[in-house]
Amino acid sequence: MIAYYVDLALRSLRRSPVLTGLMVLAIGLGIGASMTMITVLHVMTDDPLPGRSAHLYTPHLDPLPRDYHRGENSPDPSDNLTWPDAMGLLKAKRAVRQAAMAGGTLLARPAQDGLQPFYVGGRYATADIFALFGLRFEYGGGWSSADDAAGAHVVVLADMLARKLFGRADVVGRTAHLGELDYRVIGVVADWSPAPQFYADNTGTQYSDTDRFFLPLSVAIDKDLPVNGNQSGWGSDDKAGSGKRGAEMSWLQFWVELDTPAQVAAYRQYLVDYSVEQKALGRFERPPTDAKLYSLMGWLAHENLVPDDVQLQLWLALGFLFVCMLNIVALLLAKFLRRGGEISVRRALGARRRDIFAQLAIESALIGIAGGALGLAIAQLGLWSVRHRPDDYARLAQMDPTMLAGTFVLAVLASVLASLLPAWRACRIAPALQLKAQ
């Protein structure tokens, strides 16, 4: 039966090629524009660390004074942790794994002659970071908690930086010159660039930044290495609380691994207990229930990294698709009602209303499939143009198989949805009246 309907539909579509072409074009344009923006949104909100993300959480405390007032354009200082809080959580070891970290950019001087020094971004972190985020070592390994405590001058390089500095990746034991200091290379990890860089301070460009080296956090604080991102202080300059070690400046990010719901609940309780304790000590002024534990995806949703422009473009594209659909509804209505005679003959010969409905729906689905193919081509063109934008998310704009299939599903869905009203009207044609009029 379906084959017969498809055959009927093809004949009908071929009978009015201009109208068919118009409808395919309208669906194609609407789908192409929408899928371009849906894909951009999809890659921007996708899981940056599939497989591990479900185990990763980030704790947040609120050490701000009660009367602290944040400016409208400034970032929230309680997005990050202070040094005493980060060290407190680290030493408590209440999670399976935990690491404190901060970003930094250092001047790298290549060991090979003739190469210009260049700036490179990396991370100052505590020992657990490699196991916590599941980084893969190509050579050597990470440092230990003892190295953290001792402030050992060791470094783990990303493959790409090792090659750039030394011309090869197997460089364990060699000395890397970063900033004004020398570090012994103890490991090389495979290049790793989750997008967005979920663990970084949210004032940076998180879709294009990549860490090329990892240094012990204790070295960064001992040597006062430059730190990227937002460093918000709320004490006055004269008090002892300021500075990186101070209790009145937040600049550190903190991530923990929690494997079971019981562990998550226990950690959440621990954060509240910790805040109660700090409040009793007179450090925290705000309610302890301000302490929060975000899952990785929850944290990204909280940060809302999708720029306003992208959201606006998405709505624009969906609005355009809606106008295209309205247009197709009107055209299909005209097309179906024109075939009153044919429909009446089929009805008189015994076809039920639902048969007519199915036939017309299949005809629209065919338009949808053709429109989907055209839309796919247009979306690829759209994504190509997005990749040429100067924004930091541009390079991510690629379609994956899900989006590819989604294009056709959306196209067929849109065209069948558009055909519902016209098909329903066409079914209600009274065959006797129509045939008599002819």
Place this chain on the structure above:
Amino acid sequence: MQIQPIVAALRRHRLATLLIAMEIALACAVLCNAFFLVAQRMEMIHTNSGIDERSLAVLSVNGFEPSQAADVNARMLAGLQAIPGVQSATLINQVPFGPQRAAAGVTHDPGGYKKLIGVVDFVLGGPGTFKALGLKLVEGRLPQADDYQPAVSFVPNDAQVLVTRALAEHAWPGESPLGKDFWCDKFHFRVIGVVDHFARAQPHQYDMAQAEWTVFTPTAPGGSLSGTYLLRARPQDVQRVLRDAKAAVAKIAPDVVLDQEDSKTLGDLRTDYFETDRIMIGLLLGVVVLMLGVTALGIVGLTSFWVGQRRRTIGVRRALGATRGDILRYFQTENLLIVTIGITLGMLLAYLLNAVLMKFYELPHLPLYYLPIGALALWGLGQLAVLGPALRASHVPPVVATRSV
């Protein structure tokens, strides 16, 4: 032309009429708001920097210790001035459309945050920088030799500064800003002059009204005023001068690192800074054109169908004495009616859409004059789209009336 028969005919095609009217309403709403957004972005792109952009370039180096700053500055300035075509090479910390280096909240009272003026950009400039920028002084005096105070980490402790007119009007409305004081924590500033226009480094990140809250702070070279140099040359020489200057850095100061990304002509900085806005404008216009195109095609499709359906009726009318013009005008009037219904709905929708946009994005109210412009555009579009099918209808011969199906 009688409207009654047209209305009667449309009543028989209520659904199709309503659909096209709705499509036009949506197109009208999107058209008005898209044009409004485009106008907003256009205004942003044409932000007046207040400086002589065509003659200026900026060159930035880093990778040296604070203790070397004085030495690097001396060598760089001497080296850059020696490049043929350079009219002047001076020190500056930031330029419009480049990276923001110094911005802070300032107040009317020292040390406190009670009488806040707002967050302003501090442009630190060495001797000669004010003149090189080409800023226009409208009140007060130019900085003198002893106004250039050293700045250790941020700005000079006690500075004689020039503010923009926009900032002066915001901070001291209705008063002369000359001689007025303001503070940033314990740093003190006294206004000695007012410049016409001078944009912040990143005007986009602030409200349009705050785009020019800039303070020109005369500063002695060294400390926080080192590593960034303003080159002035004749407009036709700027590109070449910057290229030569970049190449010369390796010779002038082999141990510093040239910041390729931030060393550009002011023209290029402006182009790059507004790139995303230009893309957005292109996108908005593209969607508007496509939407109007699809709407026009819808009108053509539907009218063609109606013409086909009414061939017999048209024939009868022609046989009864209606002229070709009558038939033509019939379809034109019909379209006018449908589009008018659409526009009426569309104006309401446009305002609704604007209200939604205002809620989620920082946007002002849609000015009323956008509505009649949108209406005219859609009336025109409707008439253009209907012309083809209507002309075909007017060529239906009267003899059709006498034929059976």
